[in-house]
Amino acid sequence: MSEMILKERARSNAMEISGQISKYKGRSLSKKLSFYLRPLTMKDCSAMEDLSMCIYDNLKEGQECFIHKHDRKYYREIMTQENSDTKFVGVFIGHQLIAMSNFKMVETYASLQEEFPNHKLNIFSKDRRLGEVKVAVLGSDSVHPKFRGNHLNKTMIDYRQKLAGHLGATDVVSIIDRKNVWNMTPYFENEFNMFSSGIDPADNGKIALMHRPLRDNVVRAEGEVETSHFENFNQIDKMFYMNRIGVGYDKESKKIMFARTDYYDKMSARNNNVNLMLMRNTRNGAGL
Numbered sequence: 507m508s509e510m511i512l513k514e515r516a517r518s519n520a521m522e523i524s525g526q527i528s529k530y531k532g533r534s535l536s537k538k539l540s541f542y543l544r545p546l547t548m549k550d551c552s553a554m555e556d557l558s559m560c561i562y563d564n565l566k567e568g569q570e571c572f573i574h575k576h577d578r579k580y581y582r583e584i585m586t587q588e589n590s591d592t593k594f595v596g597v598f599i600g601h602q603l604i605a606m607s608n609f610k611m612v613e614t615y616a617s618l619q620e621e622f623p624n625h626k627l628n629i630f631s632k633d634r635r636l637g638e639v640k641v642a643v644l645g646s647d648s649v650h651p652k653f654r655g656n657h658l659n660k661t662m663i664d665y666r667q668k669l670a671g672h673l674g675a676t677d678v679v680s681i682i683d684r685k686n687v688w689n690m691t692p693y694f695e696n697e698f699n700m701f702s703s704g705i706d707p708a709d710n711g712k713i714a715l716m717h718r719p720l721r722d723n724v725v726r727a728e729g730e731v732e733t734s735h736f737e738n739f740n741q742i743d744k745m746f747y748m749n750r751i752g753v754g755y756d757k758e759s760k761k762i763m764f765a766r767t768d769y770y771d772k773m774s775a776r777n778n779n780v781n782l783m784l785m786r787n788t789r790n791g792a793g794l
Contacts, residue, residue, distance in 0.1 A: 521672075523665055527599065529655040539599050541658075543665055546594035546606065548585050551578040553603035554594065557650060564651045595665060597649075597658055605649040605658045609642060609666055642670035642720075644680040647689055660692035667696065667720065676721045684712040687736055691755050700752030700762065701770040703743055712739060714752075733761040 527539040546554065555578040584592045597605035644666050647659045667678050682689050684703065694700075698716040706713045732750065734741045742752075742762065750764040 521665075521668065523661070525661060527653060527656050529653075531652050532655055541597050541599050541604070543595060543597045543661065546596045546603075548582065550594075550596060550603065551581040551585070553601075554578065554581045554596070554606060557603050557606060557648065560650060561648050593669075595662060595669075597662065599653075604653045605647075605662060607644065607647045607659075607662045607666065609644050609670070640673075640675045640677070642666070642673070642675040642678045644678060647692075657692065657695075659689065660695050663692055663696045667718070671720050676719065678718050678720060680716045681713050682716060684714045684739060684742075685737065687755075687760065690714075690716075690736065691757070694752070694755045699770075702746055703739070730765070732764045733759070734764065736760055736762050 521544075523543045525541055525543070527541055528535055530539075555576065558576045581594070592608060592610045594606055594608040596603050596607075644663060647662055649656075649658050663680075670678055678698075680693060680698070682693065684690075690700075693716045696718065698718045700714050700716055702715045704713055704715075705711070731753070732745070733756070734745060736742075736755070737760075742764075745752075745764045749766055749768060749770065751767050751770060752762045753765050754763040755761070756763065
């Protein structure tokens with residue numbers, strides 16, 4: 507397990523978090539390794555390409571949709587774009603990049619709808635929230651295959667939530683592949699709720715939306731908890747229709763736990779009156 511030291515210090519005007527690695531290739535280490543997590547820069551593009559290629563080459567059959575393969579040119583182009591709001595963060599052991607993720611900031615409600623099409627995301631309505639709403643959309647969680655099992659995805663999600671809070675975000679959301687249980691789990695561990703589902707028009711993949719408010723209290727469901735296997739998509743969709751939300755995941759039974767809440771109701775969003783700031787990217791990637 508990744509043991510968070512929760513040590514924060516100034517480094518290039520950005521927060522750095524340190525922790526420890528206790529597993530390598532799925533086996534416990536006799537001596538733990540120290541890691542640090544920080545924002546990535548232009549100097550890291552070669553390492554980012556190497557990690558992206560490594561993860562893609564190690565995907566199992568049918569997992570190609572979990573992550574997109576990119577080269578250093580792709581990362582450099584994003585970082586050098588004028589007024590680019592794409593930010594990358596990475597986990598290092600010494601000089602080796604072993605995990606990375608990103609977010610992107612945009613400023614329109616339509617941009618959120620593009621990421622999660624055909625859904626009225628009324629919880630982000632300016633009228634409903636009685637004030638400005640800024641939504642942080644996290645994406646592309648990627649961990650080197652040899653360092654999985656150290657809960658690095660969970661660490662990167664927590665880290666980006668803190669960055670989002672510093673930037674004034676009111677909510678954090680993430681689009682995940684519904685078949686990618688390895689990426690789903692750390693969002694539940696960070697107290698996200700699964701409250702909606704859909705089809706990605708890019709590849710017809712089954713996607714779900716995870717959400718956690720930052721300024722409000724974490725949404726607490728009421729009443730008896732129901733369960734559904736994470737691949738029983740029809741039953742899960744019925745849960746959403748009945749105002750149930752996913753509040754947790756049981757690894758042994760591979761079931762998502764659902765409970766009732768009125769927080770995510772069926773009101774229509776008033777799109778013209780919404781002013782959002784979003785951090786957005788593609789569906790999340792592979793690895794724990």
